[in-house]
Amino acid sequence: MSVTERPLQTPCEWCGRAVAQPPTGRLLRYCDRSCRQRAYEARTAKRRLQDDVDTGRVRAQPAERIVERVVRAKYPSTAAGWEKALDELRAQLADGRIGPWNAPRIDRAIAAVDEQLQAIETAAVPRPRPSRETFAVDQPPAAAAVPFAGERLAVIEARIAAAGGTLSTTLEHLAGDVGIGVDELRQAMLEFERLGFLAARRRGTVVPVDELAVHSRFELCSI
Known part of the structure; x- marks a missing residue:
């Protein structure tokens, strides 16, 4: 009596899934063509890499990485x-x-x-200078009566004079004194700064008005 054994199922040599074996013929090693192709690529990859290195198509040592750094100076704009x-x-x-x-x-x-x-x-064509109305230091004008640039400048100068020549304030606080919004105040101060009427400083250093934060304290003085 002769006894033969033939596996009915084996694992795929690439993915490990079950492969049903036929009753006769060669045993199947892979579950489909995709696994067979990937197994072939894995077997031959090392040999192909070595062939490429030997023929010079692939460098054994990668080329040096070269970086060019360009530093551009940032110049003031005001x-x-x-x-x-x-x-x-x-x-x-x-x-x-x-x-x-x-x-x-x-x-x-x-x-x-x-x-x-x-x-x-x-x-340059001479630009008209905003009017500077004079107010008593101890009686600055009411904020509601300051609708124009010249009058706003006069109010700010009155605050500066009342503070002894240098006013420590913030944009938010000064806008409340003048009776306008912070953005409107900033635009007015930018114009006064450009015309050379006022200067904002922080710890003795001139600071551009457009760089002042709303709640940041600074010193304001007339020029």
């Missing part, structure tokens, strides 16, 4: 910003951070700026 930058230049010249051998180069640059400023002043 008169107050340039005033702050020039004040910093003065400080660096005074304490020696910029050596005296750089003085001729800086002098030429400043001379060119001065020449351009003179050309602008010569060609």
